[in-house]
Amino acid sequence: MLILLKGGRIVDPVNGRDEVADLWIENARIVAEPRGKLPDEVHDVSGKIVMAGAIDIHSHIAGGNVNCARLLLPEKHPARTPAPAALPLSTAGWSTYQTGTIYASMGFTTVIEPAIVPHQALQAHLELSDIPIIDKGTLTVLGNDDFLLSLLRDGEGQAAVADYVAASVSASNGLGVKCINAGGATAFKYNERAFSLDDVVPYYGLTSRQIVEALQRAVIDLKIPHPLHLHANNLGIPGNVSTAIATIEAARGQALHLAHLQFYAYGDEGDRGFSSASAELAAAVNAAPNVTIDVGQIMFRQTVTVSADVLRQFNSTGMAKPRKSVIHDGDGNGGGIVPYLYRESDFVNAVQWACGLELFLLINDPWQVFFTTDHPNGAPFTTYPEIFALIMSRDARAEATARLPQDAVSMTTLPSIGREYDYNEIAIMTRASPAKLLGLKDRGHLGEGALADVAVYSPGKDLAKMFRFAHLVFKDGDLVVRDGRVTHYRWGKALKVNPGYDKAMDRRLAGYYDRHFGIPRSTFAVKEHILPHAEPFQEVACAR
Amino acid sequence: MSEAEIDGKPVSLKAAAERSAEILLSARMPIVAGLGTDVAGARVSISLMERLRGAYDHLQSDRIFADLDVMRQAGLMFTTPSEARLRADVLLFIGNDLTRIWPAMMERLSPGEMPPFDLAHQKRKVLWIAPSRSAAKAEKFPIETLDTTNLHATLASLRARFSGKPINAGKAVLRKLDEFAEVLKNARFGVAVWGGDMLDSLSVEMLYGLITDINKTTRFTGLPLGAENNAGGVLQTSGWMTGFPMRTSFGRGYPEHDSWRFDTNRMIESGEADAALWISSYGREVPSWKKQVPLIALVPPKTKFARVPQVRIEIGQPGIDHDAAEFARETGTIVGRDASHTSEALSVAAVVGQIAQHIGRDA
Numbered sequence: 001m002l003i004l005l006k007g008g009r010i011v012d013p014v015n016g017r018d019e020v021a022d023l024w025i026e027n028a029r030i031v032a033e034p035r036g037k038l039p040d041e042v043h044d045v046s047g048k049i050v051m052a053g054a055i056d057i058h059s060h061i062a063g064g065n066v067n068c069a070r071l072l073l074p075e076k077h078p079a080r081t082p083a084p085a086a087l088p089l090s091t092a093g094w095s096t097y098q099t100g101t102i103y104a105s106m107g108f109t110t111v112i113e114p115a116i117v118p119h120q121a122l123q124a125h126l127e128l129s130d131i132p133i134i135d136k137g138t139l140t141v142l143g144n145d146d147f148l149l150s151l152l153r154d155g156e157g158q159a160a161v162a163d164y165v166a167a168s169v170s171a172s173n174g175l176g177v178k179c180i181n182a183g184g185a186t187a188f189k190y191n192e193r194a195f196s197l198d199d200v201v202p203y204y205g206l207t208s209r210q211i212v213e214a215l216q217r218a219v220i221d222l223k224i225p226h227p228l229h230l231h232a233n234n235l236g237i238p239g240n241v242s243t244a245i246a247t248i249e250a251a252r253g254q255a256l257h258l259a260h261l262q263f264y265a266y267g268d269e270g271d272r273g274f275s276s277a278s279a280e281l282a283a284a285v286n287a288a289p290n291v292t293i294d295v296g297q298i299m300f301r302q303t304v305t306v307s308a309d310v311l312r313q314f315n316s317t318g319m320a321k322p323r324k325s326v327i328h329d330g331d332g333n334g335g336g337i338v339p340y341l342y343r344e345s346d347f348v349n350a351v352q353w354a355c356g357l358e359l360f361l362l363i364n365d366p367w368q369v370f371f372t373t374d375h376p377n378g379a380p381f382t383t384y385p386e387i388f389a390l391i392m393s394r395d396a397r398a399e400a401t402a403r404l405p406q407d408a409v410s411m412t413t414l415p416s417i418g419r420e421y422d423y424n425e426i427a428i429m430t431r432a433s434p435a436k437l438l439g440l441k442d443r444g445h446l447g448e449g450a451l452a453d454v455a456v457y458s459p460g461k462d463l464a465k466m467f468r469f470a471h472l473v474f475k476d477g478d479l480v481v482r483d484g485r486v487t488h489y490r491w492g493k494a495l496k497v498n499p500g501y502d503k504a505m506d507r508r509l510a511g512y513y514d515r516h517f518g519i520p521r522s523t524f525a526v527k528e529h530i531l532p533h534a535e536p537f538q539e540v541a542c543a544r
Numbered sequence: 545m546s547e548a549e550i551d552g553k554p555v556s557l558k559a560a561a562e563r564s565a566e567i568l569l570s571a572r573m574p575i576v577a578g579l580g581t582d583v584a585g586a587r588v589s590i591s592l593m594e595r596l597r598g599a600y601d602h603l604q605s606d607r608i609f610a611d612l613d614v615m616r617q618a619g620l621m622f623t624t625p626s627e628a629r630l631r632a633d634v635l636l637f638i639g640n641d642l643t644r645i646w647p648a649m650m651e652r653l654s655p656g657e658m659p660p661f662d663l664a665h666q667k668r669k670v671l672w673i674a675p676s677r678s679a680a681k682a683e684k685f686p687i688e689t690l691d692t693t694n695l696h697a698t699l700a701s702l703r704a705r706f707s708g709k710p711i712n713a714g715k716a717v718l719r720k721l722d723e724f725a726e727v728l729k730n731a732r733f734g735v736a737v738w739g740g741d742m743l744d745s746l747s748v749e750m751l752y753g754l755i756t757d758i759n760k761t762t763r764f765t766g767l768p769l770g771a772e773n774n775a776g777g778v779l780q781t782s783g784w785m786t787g788f789p790m791r792t793s794f795g796r797g798y799p800e801h802d803s804w805r806f807d808t809n810r811m812i813e814s815g816e817a818d819a820a821l822w823i824s825s826y827g828r829e830v831p832s833w834k835k836q837v838p839l840i841a842l843v844p845p846k847t848k849f850a851r852v853p854q855v856r857i858e859i860g861q862p863g864i865d866h867d868a869a870e871f872a873r874e875t876g877t878i879v880g881r882d883a884s885h886t887s888e889a890l891s892v893a894a895v896v897g898q899i900a901q902h903i904g905r906d907a
Binding site: 062064067070071072073074077078079080081082083088089091092093094095096097098119120122123126127130146188189190191202203314317320324325326327328329330331334516517518519523524525526527529530532 | 583584587591594595612615616617618619620621622623624626627629630631651652654660661663732733759762763765779780781783784785786787788789796797798799800801867868869872874875876877878879880
């Protein structure tokens with residue numbers, strides 16, 4: 001099947017292209033214009049924008065905590081319309097099927113679920129298997145697990161840490177490593193109610209900083225492409241910008257990804273003791289090229305916070321709306337699910353909203369900043385189109401800012417920022433840079449040989465509409481979306497790494513599980529044949 | 545190979561699947577009931593009901609909803625058996641049904657052992673409200689017991705005494721409750737363990753309130769034992785596929801959840817459901833309906849029915865006859881189970897898949 005996308009504006013920053021040209025697709029790949037062959041299918045895309053499929057590096061779409069949130073809030077996601085016959089369950093609110101359908105219709109073709117504890121890996125992969133169209137990946141959560149903390153306490157050395165990290169990522173079929181409030185979930189089990197970078201985890205005598213450094217180094221030693229993905233301490237606390245800046249310094253010039261930085265961009269100035277410190281934080285990011293961040297933009301609506309930062313979630317149960325929450329002291333991290341309503345009229349929420357946009361606009365290099373809402377924590381991913389509009393249009397921002405409490409706006413620098421993202425920067429932030437950060441050479445660009453994940457948009461005055469309903473979307477060269485509507489399901493892969501390690505670690509872990517949990521380690525294995533689709537995984541090479 | 549019958553007479557599996565599809569297609573409101581099956585079986589069954597605009601339920605929904613209704617009205621704090629085993633310095637057992645529900649509980653939680661993660665490094669304290677006398681006596685470690693015939697009142701009184709509020713009780717009872725409350729106050733990481741046979745939603749909600757109160761000053765959490773027949777795995781699968789738990793219907797072409805409306809026992813007896821696919825792969829459970837509807841039964845060999853089902857197909861057991869993913873009580877997560885005695889017996893997923901092949905997409 002030879003497909004020609006004729007005469008669109010190709011926006012492909014990886015290959016330095018922003019020009020009107022043809023794009024050819026054959027057998028799931030992008031190819032050079034073939035000589036002497038006529039296309040089987042031609043799509044006239046003149047006047048349209050042609051980009052690679054978008055990649056979301058941080059969105060909670062599967063796993064025990066996410067599923068618990070679904071079950072906690074049946075009243076918040078009623079279905080309303082029958083599903084088309086070709087798309088069963090696609091209208092079921094917040095289902096895996098709806099997740100894949102909505103992502104695809106926006107031109108997203110790869111999404112990373114960033115928080116799967118090893119013991120929940122099988123359920124996570126079962127859920128991901130039921131998300132249609134898109135490719136997926138998971139990050140394996142470490143940093144509150146007894147085995148790791150014991151290794152560090154006993155000073156076993158970095159090689160042992162790397163072997164353990166590799167064994168854990170391999171067993172959970174993860175694409176990388178996530179660390180969530182390192183040591184904090186464990187400290188909470190010892191009744192600590194606050195936990196910062198240099199606080200000590202009881203029983204282990206380790207600081208959060210030591211855990212982060214060890215994991216960061218292990219990821220580098222193992223040549224896992226995606227750097228340590230860190231959810232820092234003190235999320236959501238006024239004045240926590242100092243923690244964020246200390247964490248950037250703690251990276252010591254080495255690669256580190258900081259998740260949902262908006263939640264750490266808070267000062268404690270003003271009458272309300274709450275202010276935006278985004279300008280200061282953006283400056284710190286601009287000065288640290290080794291660091292990448294994603295924003296975690298909030299939007300004003302009902303949502304639910306889902307996080308393995310159990311300590312933080314417990315502390316926010318009093319703010320739950322509706323008033324109910326789930327706190328799970330799990331193996332290692334666990335999780336907390338706290339519903340929340342972000343309101344335009346709320347001072348704190350208004351500052352948070354501005355903080356996120358300031359980070360988008362004040363971090364100079366679009367290769368360093370990633371487009372997220374920490375779905376569903378800041379907002380559901382369905383708000384992405386509105387956020388594209390906000391960062392691409394100063395007028396859209398001014399209009400939205402005018403509706404906010406002005407005493408909140410005055411605690412931010414947002415009104416003074418004129419920057420508007422262009423298509424090229426959007427393509428960097430949502431395509432080129434995510435692929436690079438995750439080590440995915442086969443996507444994020446439109447060069448010859450790339451996977452034919454392609455999104456075509458109809459530019460218009462209404463930017464949100466443009467990004468909500470892609471004109472055409474191809475996944476692996478298969479046309480799955482026409483005019484914002486998914487036409488059929490197909491089943492993507494879960495991307496994973498397979499880092500090499502000394503297999504003696506597996507024997508050691510087997511003994512540890514038997515003694516410690518009284519459960520064979522194999523109980524938690526993710527076996528391919530248990531998953532519903534054939535060949536569910538695609539390996540990503542470990543190399544830097 | 546699996547045995548199949550139509551109206552009690554042996555037939556090929558293909559014929560049984562075709563007849564099953566006919567029955568389900570001719571129904572106005574078909575249901576899947578029982579749903580005692582692994583994740584794969586639940587997946588295909590839910591998909592089948594979506595296609596036929598039917599409803600689905602699990603044979604132990606009542607037990608699931610005792611906990612789930614509290615969670616979605618008030619909340620939940622819970623932990624894993626591993627955490628309880630490794631960390632709990634106080635175990636609060638509630639109900640005489642625990643070791644019957646989970647025979648391996650004592651072995652798994654090792655209440656007599658010292659919890660390795662507890663800083664104080666002392667023996668655990670074990671409290672048991674409404675204990676099973678025989679189970680409590682069989683253990684070699686001390687257990688503080690509190691008998692009651694009214695669990696609602698006892699849990700409410702304990703919560704009141706924990707917060708220093710007066711209650712109307714005799715001296716002996718008051719002293720006992722205060723002893724218990726004192727242990728809870730001094731717990732470092734306590735775990736309350738309960739089953740679904742004795743505790744209804746009101747008890748679970750009171751207990752959650754108590755746990756919430758304790759967490760104002762120290763750590764305490766829960767370990768609900770849940771139900772059998774992979775109720776936990778079906779709940780999770782239903783959750784990600786539809787957004788809702790079992791007792792969900794596709795009558796309007798999209799999932800709607802209502803734990804009363806789509807209780808399939810009620811739907812059958814009221815005449816709302818007019819054909820049933822009954823699935824029980826973990827044991828020989830059969831429906832207890834008084835009303836007769838056309839019935840397709842996916843059950844183990846030797847299952848006894850009062851009335852011969854229209855279609856009966858024998859199936860194997862997950863984790864024994866075939867590999868399966870299911871919720872494991874011993875870990876609190878979904879795990880893969882390798883078949884212990886691989887056989888030719890069919891899985892629910894395979895049989896329902898065959899039935900689905902005879903049902904068009906636009907049924």
